[in-house]
Amino acid sequence: VPSSLAPVLRTRLKGWPADLARWQEDSLDGKGSDAQADADRIRLLGDIASFNQMMTTLGYDSSVDKPTRQAAISIQQRVLQIVPLLSAIGSSIAALPVGLRPRLQPWLNEVRRQAVEPAPHAAPSVSLLPPAASLSPWETLIVDELAEQVEQWLTLWAEVQQLNAFLDGEPLPAALQAQMMRSRVFSPPPDIGMAVRMFAGILTTYALLCGLWYFTGWEQGTNMVLMGIVAIAFFGAGDNPGATIATFGRFAAIAMALGALLSYVLLPLAGDYGSFLIVMGLFLLPLGVWAASNPLATLAIALSLSNVNFQGHYAPNNMGLYLESTTGTLIGVYFAFLCAALFRRWGTDQVVARLMRQDAQEMLRLNRHVTERDLQRYQARALDRITALGSRLAAVGQADRSPQLLMRLKTAIDLIRLQQAGGLTPGASPNAGLPAAFRQLSLHAEAPSALLGQIDAGLQQAWRQNDRRALRPLTRLRLLHFPTALHWNP
Incomplete structure (x- = not known):
């Protein structure tokens, strides 16, 4: 029976305010970020961004009703707006003139209090700000822009708390509920440039391998075309597809060698069911240990077993046929390697650019x-x-x-x-x-x-x-x- 995603949803939605609360404290203190804080913030952004995939799945979870889904979407959207606001507030407070910071401290203390106990439509009292007559023109501009940013942040933060309370059974104000029900999941725009490059690479791989198959009439042409398309389709969209496809090819070669060991050395030794179990155990257990640390070892297991002719009475394939199959696989993989390089540059630095x-x-x-x-x-x-x-x-x-x-x-x-x-x-x-x-x-x-x-x-x-x-x-x-x-x- 499929399990409900509702507990996972609540855990993630409860985790965001906790992470934001730490960020808020650092911003109001004007602290410069350190390496750990930066890593935590990038992780938070990654969690928020990946939430869209979960929201798509929630549409098929009958235990999560529509108001709950809408509340989750609304929380995500407000958190996405809070992130740049918090970052801007932290930068502004860190850059405050030395003489202005002590005069703003009572107001900042009130901001902290409201961040801990958010109330709807509340803003820190203007009376706590320094008198306008005591401020220079530049200080006046700083106080004005900081007050505006803080007011926007506190409004969004209060709404996040209200929406979280709604998920716990509390009622929502009518205006906020109407906004919540109109919310839509954000979908990032498609990367058309990458899609076109992938299409061109797959099409070229397919055309070249089919052309080779047509002109040679090779019996292993189907295997060659299949493995080439699989290689570029599964691994061609990565940051460094060349290295990934080359690794895939290396593991395919290892799989073919393992398949030959199983087909022509180990299985002929198995005369009955008991000896068959022993042989398969000797073959699979070491590979299972390897797969625990390297996921591609699972691929090697699958490919090696796919070339074994399991029958009631074991009869291995002709060695020449097996070698042809291996050659077809490797030709397909390395054609994919070459075609992946025709239409895009490889490397993480290229993706960053x-x-x-x-x-x-x-x-x-x-x-x-x-x-x-x-x-x-x-x-x-x-x-x-x-x-x-x-x-x-x-x-x-x-x-x-x-x-x-x-x-x-x-x-x-x-x-x-x-x-x-x-x-x-x-x-x-x-x-x-x-x-x-x-x-x-x-x-x-x-x-x-x-x-x-x-x-x-x-x-x-x-x-x-x-x-x-x-x-x-x-x-x-x-x-x-x-x-x-x-x-x-x-």
């Missing part, structure tokens, strides 16, 4: 007419890419670059907010070149000082126009990329 290009191209496609829903979907896609990039950066020895992924997302969100406010209009704004400049920065590059001048010019223009929609994202960009720069003055 491709994902970064996708992110930069998507940033440029977003314009001032983007809606809040479009922005949320962009954030979800970007966090999905961050999850994919995080593990790959560790694989190529660049795990220390992981924090830059969230910084890049925060930069993109601020640029989109600035674009929504009309602060990137060519010819009318000094910030028109910011998207292209930030897009060209690699993960390990620091923002050039010329960008600081552009941001300050944009702040000057928005300050004169009293345009708070433009002032807030510009302030966040300055704090994020130039935290130690001299204070801005109008």
Whole structure:
């Protein structure tokens, strides 16, 4: 009887707030992240991103009703919005001027209290903020943007707690319940470029092997075509398909050797059922131990047994036929190896570069007419890419670059907010070149000082126009990329 996924669902949904609570504490303290914290955050993002697969399965679980599924989707969407907010709040607090931090401490303490005991539609009291008359223009901008971010975060955090309480049987406010029932599972867009390359590789493998089979009339042509297509279809989409397919070929060769040992040496010694059991035990037990540490050993077992002619009276295949079968398998596998190299570059670093290009191209496609829903979907896609990039950066020895992924997302969100406010209009704004400049920065590059001048010019223009929609994202960009720069003055 299939088991219900409801307990797994509750465990995962309860785990996210616990992980976010630790992140919230670090953000409010303005702590810089360490390697362990970065790894935990990438792991959290991976868990959130993989939740979409579980939601698809939940549709077939009769023990999980629709309101429960909708609540889970709503929690996931709000957590995805909280992640960049927490990261931005932490960056802003870490970059606070030395003289401003003590004056903000009462307000930050109230924020902590509300984070522990969230209430709907609550915001830290404005009376706890420093008096406006005591703040410099730059400090005024910092306090304004920080208060806005904190209010958004606390609202989302309170809704997450309410939705979790709903799963425990508590009632939901009518407005939040209506939003919950309209929620839809986020589905990442298909990677069309990778799909086209895979299609081309599989088609080329099939065409070449079928052509070889047609012109030679070889009896093992079917085996050759089958193994070639299996190899490239199963392993061709990986970061390094060449190494994977070569390993598959190596294990196929090992399997053929093991099959020959079983067919022509061990099984002829088995004269009755008892001796057959002994022979198969001697063959399978060592391979089972090997398979416990290497999953591809299971493949070797399957391939070696597939070439054994099991009958009531054992009669091994002709040795020539067996060698032809082995040759057909290896030809198919290594044709797949060659065709996988024709249409894509191999290596984790190439995948990292491709994902970064996708992110930069998507940033440029977003314009001032983007809606809040479009922005949320962009954030979800970007966090999905961050999850994919995080593990790959560790694989190529660049795990220390992981924090830059969230910084890049925060930069993109601020640029989109600035674009929504009309602060990137060519010819009318000094910030028109910011998207292209930030897009060209690699993960390990620091923002050039010329960008600081552009941001300050944009702040000057928005300050004169009293345009708070433009002032807030510009302030966040300055704090994020130039935290130690001299204070801005109008």
